[in-house]
Amino acid sequence: MPAFFQWLDGVLCAAKKVVVQCSPSYLVLIGVLLSCTAQAKPQKVVSINLCTDQLLLLLADKPVIQSLSYLASRDDISALAHEAVGIRKNHGLAEEIMLMQPDLILAGTFTSRPTVFLLKRLDFNIIEVPVARSFADIRHNIAMIAKALHEEQRGEQLIQAFDTRLALALATQVPQPPVAVFYRENSYTTGGNTLAHTILEAAGFRNLAAEMGISGSGHLPLEALITQHPDIIISGRKRSPHGSVATAAFQHPAFQAFKTQTTMVTISDPLWICGTPLVLDAVENLLKVRLQLAATQQTTGQPTP
Amino acid sequence: MIKMARPGLFSILFISTLLAFLGSVVVGSSYVGGRELLTVLSGTADQTTRLILLEIRLPRALLGLMIGMTLGLGGAVLQGFLRNPLAEPGLIGVTSAASLGAVLTIYSGLSALFALALPIGGITGALLAVLLIQLLAGNNSSTLRLILAGVAVTSFASALTSLVLNLASNPFIALEIMFWLMGSLADRSFEHVWLSAPFMLLGWCLLLLQGKALDALTLGEEAAQSLGFNLNHIRTYIVIGIALSVGAATAVAGAIGFIGLVVPHLLRRWVAHKPSSLLLASGLGGACLTLLADIAVRILSTGTELKLGVVTALIGAPFFLLLIMKTQKELQ
Numbered sequence: 001m002p003a004f005f006q007w008l009d010g011v012l013c014a015a016k017k018v019v020v021q022c023s024p025s026y027l028v029l030i031g032v033l034l035s036c037t038a039q040a041k042p043q044k045v046v047s048i049n050l051c052t053d054q055l056l057l058l059l060a061d062k063p064v065i066q067s068l069s070y071l072a073s074r075d076d077i078s079a080l081a082h083e084a085v086g087i088r089k090n091h092g093l094a095e096e097i098m099l100m101q102p103d104l105i106l107a108g109t110f111t112s113r114p115t116v117f118l119l120k121r122l123d124f125n126i127i128e129v130p131v132a133r134s135f136a137d138i139r140h141n142i143a144m145i146a147k148a149l150h151e152e153q154r155g156e157q158l159i160q161a162f163d164t165r166l167a168l169a170l171a172t173q174v175p176q177p178p179v180a181v182f183y184r185e186n187s188y189t190t191g192g193n194t195l196a197h198t199i200l201e202a203a204g205f206r207n208l209a210a211e212m213g214i215s216g217s218g219h220l221p222l223e224a225l226i227t228q229h230p231d232i233i234i235s236g237r238k239r240s241p242h243g244s245v246a247t248a249a250f251q252h253p254a255f256q257a258f259k260t261q262t263t264m265v266t267i268s269d270p271l272w273i274c275g276t277p278l279v280l281d282a283v284e285n286l287l288k289v290r291l292q293l294a295a296t297q298q299t300t301g302q303p304t305p
Numbered sequence: 306m307i308k309m310a311r312p313g314l315f316s317i318l319f320i321s322t323l324l325a326f327l328g329s330v331v332v333g334s335s336y337v338g339g340r341e342l343l344t345v346l347s348g349t350a351d352q353t354t355r356l357i358l359l360e361i362r363l364p365r366a367l368l369g370l371m372i373g374m375t376l377g378l379g380g381a382v383l384q385g386f387l388r389n390p391l392a393e394p395g396l397i398g399v400t401s402a403a404s405l406g407a408v409l410t411i412y413s414g415l416s417a418l419f420a421l422a423l424p425i426g427g428i429t430g431a432l433l434a435v436l437l438i439q440l441l442a443g444n445n446s447s448t449l450r451l452i453l454a455g456v457a458v459t460s461f462a463s464a465l466t467s468l469v470l471n472l473a474s475n476p477f478i479a480l481e482i483m484f485w486l487m488g489s490l491a492d493r494s495f496e497h498v499w500l501s502a503p504f505m506l507l508g509w510c511l512l513l514l515q516g517k518a519l520d521a522l523t524l525g526e527e528a529a530q531s532l533g534f535n536l537n538h539i540r541t542y543i544v545i546g547i548a549l550s551v552g553a554a555t556a557v558a559g560a561i562g563f564i565g566l567v568v569p570h571l572l573r574r575w576v577a578h579k580p581s582s583l584l585l586a587s588g589l590g591g592a593c594l595t596l597l598a599d600i601a602v603r604i605l606s607t608g609t610e611l612k613l614g615v616v617t618a619l620i621g622a623p624f625f626l627l628l629i630m631k632t633q634k635e636l637q
Contacts, residue, residue: 114494217476
């Protein structure tokens with residue numbers, strides 16, 4: 001259904017543009033047709049979403065990038081924070097974006113809806129990139145942005161490099177995949193149909209939350225965590241040095257006792273948030289954990305229960 | 306003091322609302338301001354300036370005006386009808402129901418398809434709430450039942466909203482819902498104005514027509530009935546009027562608190578405590594205050610915009626306390 005609406009929108013928009021631009025004379029019509037077949041490459045691109053920020057940095061030349069979202073240079077959530085330094089930041093408000101006069105705007109499907117609709121209404125060239133939940137989504141998003149940037153070749157290359165690296169990671173499999181679980185602040189866990197689940201599976205782990213029937217993100221009771229006894233617990237990087245209510249479960253005596261019987265892994269959050277080729281860093285980091293786990297099991301001779 | 310000339314009051318309110326409206330058009334995150342407005346009016350402005358002033362700032366200012374009017378008027382009508390100074394437009398459950406309807410469109414992904422999906426969801430929620438309230442409150446003129454029905458609808462709709470947040474499988478959806486619930490006028494377009502204006506105008510008409518009945522009600526329910534007012538009908542008109550106007554306001558901007566509660570209190574003494582004169586005064590006062598709060602949002606924010614609903618509550622709550630203490634002193 002959404003695809004249909006997008007298509008309809010596209011058709012109506014194109015029709016409108018042709019009618020508006022072609023009314024003066026046939027010469028103009030021919031000009032429009034020519035410019036449609038060989039449309040100019042965007043020269044001023046603005047991104048208002050953390051994930052499109054990163055894909056844009058990977059696919060476009062720096063001079064073309066006019067502005068990124070204000071989150072782009074925060075190294076606790078953006079995997080390419082360093083690359084974003086020195087590029088103008090925006091806060092996703094229609095006014096500031098309009099004044100930049102961009103010829104392409106990248107947005108997420110869940111960010112600043114009113115702003116996106118307003119910019120569309122004002123005839124800005126805006127593409128909405130969906131949230132990636134799988135590797136296929138990542139390829140799709142790269143191709144989508146590459147096409148809008150007229151950087152198809154670069155997109156192809158990026159996807160190919162991604163696939164080669166992914167195949168390499170998938171090739172290192174061991175027969176018995178260990179069970180892992182995400183356990184974060186507020187006993188928040190991540191189940192099936194998510195990017196994190198895809199990364200976990202690619203690294204050869206089973207996702208306990210997904211096997212318990214959780215799709216998307218959900219809550220994992222401490223009791224369930226202890227009774228299901230996963231081989232590794234994956235938690236995010238500590239945010240507040242003084243602790244917070246959200247991390248209370250980590251201080252729980254039951255959790256403290258359980259921690260000693262299992263492997264705790266902290267991950268680098270920025271690699272897990274957005275669907276970019278950088279998720280392969282996360283996959284490779286987890287692969288190392290799995291190999292270590294297999295090594296310790298071999299030396300102690302204890303298979304996981 | 307009490308017998309202040311009312312035309313004086315209305316002209317003050319009218320002029321300050323007009324100034325606040327102009328302020329709302331010339332204040333924003335970019336350089337575009339008063340001088341640029343003059344170029345637009347004289348027709349010499351460039352395309353970008355025109356778009357910013359006419360397509361971004363103007364609808365925002367218009368919505369601020371209409372929503373403020375709605376909240377001020379709604380608060381005054383309900384406080385008059387229920388003869389309860391704590392009544393506010395959200396009391397009968399319309400705000401929560403409209404929020405629920407809007408939140409459901411975010412949750413289901415409908416709001417991502419076209420701009421008006423969300424406000425249409427909100428208005429639908431508000432209209433369903435009216436049906437429910439009329440059903441719960443029954444064919445009964447008791448104001449107590451109306452309040453109780455409102456409380457029931459409010460808590461039920463809030464519980465469902467929390468449930469939706471709870472069930473959101475994607476943190477991006479949950480975040481989007483939470484931000485929307487805080488109330489904001491940022492980047493609304495004329496589409497929002499055209500969608501909500503008919504509902505609000507119809508609602509205002511229904512509410513403004515109840516002035517005489519509210520005056521009679523100051524003498525008590527029985528006295529009003531003996532004067533020929535059918536309280537049942539009046540209640541129905543008021544509930545529908547509130548649902549249409551406040552429902553549409555919430556649907557486009559989210560819940561904006563305290564305006565409807567504070568403004569009637571502020572102005573009551575200046576209209577000699579006469580409910581019928583309070584209606585229009587309170588509407589204008591609400592519009593003025595909402596516009597000012599929305600200007601404050603833009604001036605105070607560096608970068609990420611503050612939410613209007615948060616700012617009105619921040620200003621409104623201490624101010625309300627002050628007002629209560631002052632009234633107490635006057636009574637002693």
